[in-house]
Amino acid sequence: MSEPIYLDHAATTPLAPGVAKAMYDALTDAPGNPSSQHRAGRRARARVDEAAAALAGLIGAQPRELVWTSGATESSNLALRGVAGFVGEGARIVSVVTEHPATRDTLAALAKKGVTVDWLTVDEHGAIDLDDLAAALAEGPDLVSIMQVNNETGVIHDIPAIAEQCASAGVALHVDAAQSLGRLAIDVATTPIALMSLSAHKMGGPKGIGALYVRRRAPRVGLAAQIVGGGQQRGLRAGTLPTHQIAGFGAAARYAARGSLPAQAGWARLRERLWRAIEPAGGLIRNGRAENTAAPFLSVSVAGLHGAALIAGLGEGEPALAVSAGAACSAAKGESSHVVRAMGRSPREAAATVRFSLGPGLDDAAVDVAAQRFVDEVARLRALAAAA
């Protein structure tokens, strides 16, 4: 049995060079509590500060503008629930129908508690209409929440333009950057973003650690803490800081600055090679325009076969392809990708959608093998279904 070809870097990435060592060193050399004032605590605190400096440097922030969390999901919860809690009665938030469940489900929960949520739709390419955003801003929301890169399709929202539009309207912007950190350059020093959710394990860091960037100067946004009980992190997120996780995140940020961001052009080239190689299968719809999709992403809806069969066939056959359906894949149960359906695909097309996401360890040869495997599996499943 051969090793699977890993094409699921949007789900999680292998540890980047230097990350495991940084974590090990923090565990063994700095076991103190970073909040303690004694020497062992200060030693741990130094690891946290180094990591904060590296991560802040990657996004143009100040280290003290970062709040460590358990991951981007918690970061987005803190951003959305925090703003809603700070505003109180009458809170209003604008978001997009194609957001990650971390945002969608949180806003759905807030809506049940009385928060007004305005949902922006997308076109067939997954893009919002800035006129729709302008109309939503005219309603006087307290926050706009938009992801920079869609987790299923890789479609990029024009955050600099959106941020300027929000700033002009005096509305705070939260950006879910879980999929864009380390893949797209973003500078909060020049882009008026109030809050930004960050994840380590999508960019070569460990799972279980994320951060929320909270701007300290205009546009500044009020946040109500969601986890209390210790006063750490200026009261915004209580709990002992996990030094080794944070050190790993910092090492991943350092690697991203010198390695990941420059590598994006290579992933884009490889992605186009993959697309050209699978396109002859026919009946494929590419979700999102290449020029407006983050480099590692290729989302394809496949006609003429069942989504669950496709994912199982790719994942269990030889060689196995580690790809993602992007979402549950039963068209009949309405479980197909809400993102792809929002882009105008039918439930069945959305159900038979595969997300390839490229990253370290892949080269031309691996992509060619994966493409041939995909083409063969699509042909096999279509043949099985053709006479049914």
Add this chain to the structure above:
Amino acid sequence: MRETDPVMARFLRPAYSVDADGRGRWAASGAADTPGEDARCRVFLAADDAGRLQAGFAAFGPPAVIAAADWVCEHATGQTVEFLHTPTLADVEKALALTPTQRYAGLVAIDALANAVIHLKQ
């Protein structure tokens, strides 16, 4: 491949599948579907001079549907039309270790076989 999973083993290497070009050589067929699962199955039958059956299938659906269709075709092949023992859901469940949420796959395959037998006898 998960070799120990009978559903996955048959899904990846079905022995009784019929492609679109091959369907003309069969004497009869019967179909069944489960719209709630977006799955459909067609079983093809032919009998030799001694009345012994050969079965084949085509299916659109999750792996369990393809595996169940393959299994019922194996079950029917070699039996005679007159004394065909139509498998029960329990037979399919046991043979493929279907989970409760996969039972529909056994039913759609059994129904397709039963309909094919009816058409063959006509």
